[in-house]
Amino acid sequence: xxxCVAVAMAARRYDLACLHLDYGQLTEPREHKAFHDxxxxxxxxxxxxxxxxxxxxxxxxxxxxxDRSMPIPEADLSRRGVPSTYVPFRNxxxxxxxxxxxxxxxxxxxxxxxxxEDGSGYPDCRGVFIEAFNRAAALGTRRGAGIRVVAPLLRxxxxxxVRRGVRLGAPFYLTWSCYASNGPEACGVCDSCALRLRxxxxxxVPDPIPSRSH
Amino acid sequence: xxxCVAVAMAARRYDLACLHLDYGQLTEPREHKAFHDxxxxxxxxxxxxxxxxxxxxxxxxxxxxxDRSMPIPEADLSRRGVPSTYVPFRNxxxxxxxxxxxxxxxxxxxxxxxxxEDGSGYPDCRGVFIEAFNRAAALGTRRGAGIRVVAPLLRxxxxxxVRRGVRLGAPFYLTWSCYASNGPEACGVCDSCALRLRxxxxxxVPDPIPSRSH
Numbered sequence: 068x069x070x071c072v073a074v075a076m077a078a079r080r081y082d083l084a085c086l087h088l089d090y091g092q093l094t095e096p097r098e099h100k101a102f103h104d105x106x107x108x109x110x111x112x113x114x115x116x117x118x119x120x121x122x123x124x125x126x127x128x129x130x131x132x133x134d135r136s137m138p139i140p141e142a143d144l145s146r147r148g149v150p151s152t153y154v155p156f157r158n159x160x161x162x163x164x165x166x167x168x169x170x171x172x173x174x175x176x177x178x179x180x181x182x183x184e185d186g187s188g189y190p191d192c193r194g195v196f197i198e199a200f201n202r203a204a205a206l207g208t209r210r211g212a213g214i215r216v217v218a219p220l221l222r223x224x225x226x227x228x229v230r231r232g233v234r235l236g237a238p239f240y241l242t243w244s245c246y247a248s249n250g251p252e253a254c255g256v257c258d259s260c261a262l263r264l265r266x267x268x269x270x271x272v273p274d275p276i277p278s279r280s281h
Numbered sequence: 282x283x284x285c286v287a288v289a290m291a292a293r294r295y296d297l298a299c300l301h302l303d304y305g306q307l308t309e310p311r312e313h314k315a316f317h318d319x320x321x322x323x324x325x326x327x328x329x330x331x332x333x334x335x336x337x338x339x340x341x342x343x344x345x346x347x348d349r350s351m352p353i354p355e356a357d358l359s360r361r362g363v364p365s366t367y368v369p370f371r372n373x374x375x376x377x378x379x380x381x382x383x384x385x386x387x388x389x390x391x392x393x394x395x396x397x398e399d400g401s402g403y404p405d406c407r408g409v410f411i412e413a414f415n416r417a418a419a420l421g422t423r424r425g426a427g428i429r430v431v432a433p434l435l436r437x438x439x440x441x442x443v444r445r446g447v448r449l450g451a452p453f454y455l456t457w458s459c460y461a462s463n464g465p466e467a468c469g470v471c472d473s474c475a476l477r478l479r480x481x482x483x484x485x486v487p488d489p490i491p492s493r494s495h
Contacts, residue, residue: 117340123333123378129385149423155384156377159421163373164337170369171343191421199417206413207373207405209363 068242068263069180069220071105072228075237076219077178084115084174088161090154091125091133097249104241119164130154132246139247139254142261149188150258152246158191159200162216166204169214177216185224185266187258194221225266233272240275248279255280282456282477283394283434285319286442289451290433291392298329298388302375304368305339305347311463318455333378344368346460353461353468356475363402364472366460372405373414376430380418383428391430399438399480401472408435439480447486454489462493469494 077083087102089095099118106116124133131137131151140151158181165177181192190196197218204214220228232239244263245253253260255278267274291297301316303309313332320330338347345351345365354365372395379391395406404410411432418428434442446453458477459467467474469492481488 117337119337119340121335121378123331124381126331126333127382127385129381153423155381155423156418156421157381159377159380159417160374163370163377164335166373167338167343167369167371168341171341190423193420196417196421199413199420203373203410203413203417204370206407207370207410209367209369209404 068232068239068244068266069182069228071180071239071242072232072235072237073178073180073219074105074109075232075235077176077217078109079235081176082115083109083111084117084168084172085109085111086161086165086168087116087118088164089118089120090157090160091122092154093132093135093139093247094243094245094249097243097245101241101243105238108238108241117168121160121164124154124157124160127155139257141256142258144258144261144265147188149190152187152258153189156191158189158196162200162204165216166208166214170208170212175213175215177214179216179218180220180228181218182223182225182228183221185227185262187262194218197221224269225262226269229266229270229272233270242276244276252277252279254278282446282453282458282480283396283442285315285394285453285456286446286449286451287392287394287433288319288323289446289449291390291431292323293449295390296329297323297325298331298382298386299323299325300375300379300382301330301332302378303332303334304371304374305336306368307346307349307353307461308457308459308463311457311459315455315457319452322452322455331382335374335378338368338371338374341369353471355470356472358472358475358479361402363404366401366472367403370405372403372410376414376418379430380422380428384422384426389427389429391428393430393432394434394442395432396437396439396442397435399441399476401476408432411435438483439476440483443480443484443486447484456490458490466491466493468492 246257247254460471461468
């Protein structure tokens with residue numbers, strides 16, 4: 068849902084090119100479908116869609132999202148610290164791939180739906196990380212490439228994301244947030260479901276995606 | 282040869298874990314062999330070797346190293362600017378993968394054999410890039426991960442690399458630098474061969490790898 072609203076925001080000002088990363092997460096089949104559904108919704112041509120695979124997260128392990136022997140924990144939104152669903156330094160790889168693509172196609176802005184304040188406690192979703200990454204991107208690409216990562220939801224709560232999405236007509240019914248299920252229903256109990264459901268509840272908007280235990 | 286000397290330097294102070302990236306470069310078969318030969322030489326156990334694949338560079342294109350329709354240019358060491366062999370923002374992806382792995386296995390230092398002063402003019406081989414990347418790595422990983430990229434050859438010339446390698450007993454006979462050939466001889470005329478051959482010549486050391494046009 069965060070990525071979808073980021074796309075909706077980008078679509079107001081830019082021609083879109085959409086990148087999806089299959090990094091061996093449990094819910095890749097469902098996320099892959101969501102990616103194309105949302106790209107279809109925004110009429111992104113096939114030549115401007117890139118689905119990449121990175122098997123190293125699954126091979127390296129260390130996260131319950133990619134390691135089949137680790138359970139996806141049930142939500143505990145008052146928990147402090149980095150949860151087991153953290154995929155080590157994942158956003159750096161995704162953003163590095165996006166910068167490589169941007170440099171080739173001449174794109175100047177990379178939108179990412181990272182939430183810092185109401186997020187999952189992942190270090191690579193914080194504004195200070197994005198800022199530092201931007202400096203690395205400016206220095207590690209050709210002079211004049213002018214590529215910058217934009218994280219327009221960094222300071223938003225999940226309820227803000229819902230409200231902005233509704234305002235922009237973002238197709239929430241095409242999104243997928245659940246860490247544990249590939250559909251048709253979301254599990255309703257993982258961290259990502261809990262954050263999503265709380266956001267919709269606080270915004271007073273019904274979530275169009277059905278949840279098993281909700 | 283730069284990676285090999287970086288390994289030799291790391292081996293003096295640390296237990297080694299070695300990462301190789303197959304990113305669809307023309308000379309992957311030969312580089313893959315060199316990776317394992319060098320890891321064998323330094324007795325790196327299989328569990329501490331990681332060979333990753335990233336097909337996105339080949340799919341994104343934009344570099345003569347990965348795009349089969351672009352010729353590998355002959356060397357011109359006086360040329361200014363970024364050569365066609367530059368793979369857009371490649372080192373950021375390699376380093377991001379290395380940081381992910383380091384975070385899981387608890388490694389603290391990542392050695393990279395990047396040369397700035399006597400390098401190929403790639404923006405992602407510069408010290409300012411490595412520094413900015415290190416800041417992103419510190420901020421994008423768990424608190425206390427303490428991972429830092431070290432580029433011990435940044436200020437070295439190729440001749441320095443040869444001299445240091447000789448001093449440390451680095452197995453140059455197992456290395457591969459050529460951009461164009463998968464062996465048994467190097468082409469001798471691409472940028473990477475030209476830099477290598479000049480380095481050995483200036484250091485007054487014979488290159489143990491045979492070159493076709495040398």
